[in-house]
Amino acid sequence: MDKKSVSRLQACCAVAGCVVLFGAVAVLASAAFSKPSPADLTITRDDTRPSAGGWVVDIVVANHGDLAAAAVDIEGQFGDERSGVSLDYVPGRGEKKVSLVFSGAQKPEPRLRVLGWSEP
Amino acid sequence: MNSLQDIGKAEDGAYIRDLGRAFGGALLFSLPLLMTMEMWALGFAAEPVRRLLFLLAALPVLFGLAHYAGFSARRGLVNNALDTLVALAVGFITATALLLMFNVLDGSSPASAVGQVSLQAVPAALGALAARRQLSGDPNEGEEDQASYPGELFLMLAGALYFALNLAPTEEMRLIAYLTTPLGALGVLAVSVILLHLIVFEAGFAGQEEAETPLRAFLDFTLPGYALCLLSSLAMLWVFGGADGHGVQSLAANTIILAFPASVGAAAARLLV
Numbered sequence: 001m002d003k004k005s006v007s008r009l010q011a012c013c014a015v016a017g018c019v020v021l022f023g024a025v026a027v028l029a030s031a032a033f034s035k036p037s038p039a040d041l042t043i044t045r046d047d048t049r050p051s052a053g054g055w056v057v058d059i060v061v062a063n064h065g066d067l068a069a070a071a072v073d074i075e076g077q078f079g080d081e082r083s084g085v086s087l088d089y090v091p092g093r094g095e096k097k098v099s100l101v102f103s104g105a106q107k108p109e110p111r112l113r114v115l116g117w118s119e120p
Numbered sequence: 121m122n123s124l125q126d127i128g129k130a131e132d133g134a135y136i137r138d139l140g141r142a143f144g145g146a147l148l149f150s151l152p153l154l155m156t157m158e159m160w161a162l163g164f165a166a167e168p169v170r171r172l173l174f175l176l177a178a179l180p181v182l183f184g185l186a187h188y189a190g191f192s193a194r195r196g197l198v199n200n201a202l203d204t205l206v207a208l209a210v211g212f213i214t215a216t217a218l219l220l221m222f223n224v225l226d227g228s229s230p231a232s233a234v235g236q237v238s239l240q241a242v243p244a245a246l247g248a249l250a251a252r253r254q255l256s257g258d259p260n261e262g263e264e265d266q267a268s269y270p271g272e273l274f275l276m277l278a279g280a281l282y283f284a285l286n287l288a289p290t291e292e293m294r295l296i297a298y299l300t301t302p303l304g305a306l307g308v309l310a311v312s313v314i315l316l317h318l319i320v321f322e323a324g325f326a327g328q329e330e331a332e333t334p335l336r337a338f339l340d341f342t343l344p345g346y347a348l349c350l351l352s353s354l355a356m357l358w359v360f361g362g363a364d365g366h367g368v369q370s371l372a373a374n375t376i377i378l379a380f381p382a383s384v385g386a387a388a389a390r391l392l393v
Contacts, residue, residue, distance in 0.1 A: 009132050010194070010202055013139065017205030020212040024175060024238045031168035031231035066231075068165040091164040094228025120165035120361070 036066035041090060043074065043112040046097065054103035057110055061087060062095040069117035076100040076110035083110070089120065135192060142191040142207060142248035146214040149247025149282070154218045154240055158289040158360075163236025164226055166361055171235045174359045178242040181281065182207060184274050185249040192252070203249065211245030212237060243285050250282065269340070276320075276345040276386040280352050283385020284378055288356040297374040305373045312349070312376070312383040317342040319387030345386050346379070353378035 046058040057076060063069055072087040083100040090096050102108040153159050163171075186203040187195075194203070215237045219225040226232045287293055300308065320341045321334060353375045357363040362378075363371055 006194070006198060006202065007131050007135055009135050010192070010199075010206070013209060014202040014205040017207070017209035017212075020241075021175075021205065021208050024212070024234050024241075025172065027230050027234040028168055028172040028175065028238065031235075032172045033169075036168070068161075070165065089161050089165060091226050091228050091232045094164070094226060094232060120161070 031066075034066075036092070038065050039063050039067050039069035039090070039092070039117060040065040041069060041072065041114045041117065043114060045110075045112065048107060048109075050107075051101070053101055054105075055101070055108050057083075057100045057102065057108060058097060059100065059112060060095050060097055061090055061114070063090040063092055066092040068092050068094075068120050070120040072117040073115035074098060074100075074112065075115050076102075076108075076112045078102055078108040078110040079104065081108075084115075090117075138192040138252070139206070139210070141251045142210045143214060145191065145251025146207075146210050146244035146248040149250070149286075150211070150214060150240060150244035151218075152286050153243050153289070154215065154222070156289060158291060159240060160219075160224045160226075160236060162289055162360055163239045164228075164232035166235070166239070166359065168231060168235065170359050170361075171239060175238050175242060177355070178245070179204065181278060182242075182245055182249060185246065185278050188271065188275055188278075189250050190252060191248055204245075207245040207248040208241060210248040211241035211243075214244045214248075215240035246278075246282055246285070272341065273344055273348065275389040276341070277348045277352060279389025280349045280382035280386040281356075283388070284349075284353060284356060284382035287381050288353070288362070288378055289360045293378055294362055294374065297370070297377045300373055300377065302369070302373075305376050308380050309376050312380045313342060313346050316346055316349070316383040316387045319384070320345065346383055349379040349382035349386050350375055353382050 040063065042062050042064065044060050044062070046060050048055055048057050050056075059074070059076070061072065061074060069090045070088065072090055073084065074087070075082060075084045077083075081102055081104060083102055085098045085100055087096050087098060100110065100112075102110065182204045183200055186200040186207065190200065190203045191207065192199070192203060216225070219236060219240065225236060297305075317334070317338055321337050354363065354371075357371075357374055357378060362374055366374065
């Protein structure tokens, strides 16, 4: 085999490499050179279901900003009972699902709020 | 005509075998990173400009590695460039497949997903290019013996990256740096330099034939090699956000701690890449 020759298969694989490289550079460059909006978190209640320990409230935390939020603390309050949960990260333009647990007999409709977060 | 077709088929067969080895090398090197939680988060949490620079800065390193190691036996500028691109394709495919399989790929935005994959694809491509050296069963594979002095230093840099990349994103590196006293950090620095020198001298780097004295090897290889380890460690810390918000002393401790595995990798470059 000539060590300097280029086969068609090799060229095809290199074209695939070129496509993924330039695709990745394009996506990252457009993210790098646009001014990112800060993290902006909202909470929506997804489902409330009974469990052995009372009630589980499934919620969705959505980040409408471009930057990721880290160490996100979320609190729910229903009557006198408070429940909380922490998330390591919510990616920019992404969402995460979490659950809060309430021990009362009545089906809860908690007031939900984000306590705070930090930069990653 | 038939014999030409046979030669073409044989070459394609050999290239497919090389590709298989490249996937093996990519998996071997990148699996620890693909299964590291910090790397998943860094894919979308690290600043986009750093993720972009990491990918772009990796290109000359991958090209150099394609020249000195590479996953196919083909050589020359064009083949090295093609090997680099194919290694990146192998890296992207390996990283995407495994992140999807582990269900940790964040698809909330293209920048998140591409950031996660590209961060993992670079070390996987590094592994793909070192595959022939590591997986061929022939320890004489590769062009290291013909490496010039700058080539030897480049191989030390590649070895440092190859070894330290697996540790750079982990929280443990920061914790060790925080727990280390200034005297302890100096001790780590001294051990790094001594180990680097001992392994380099024992491994018999090219050029050492003319510079046989330990002092000459120390000046020619150990000192510049350790400087490369420090610089590459600092660069890795910056990419992974480990340098942010640190004072000079704390940053120095972080760099010295990461330069310890980097110097072991640099010293063992001949065995690794």
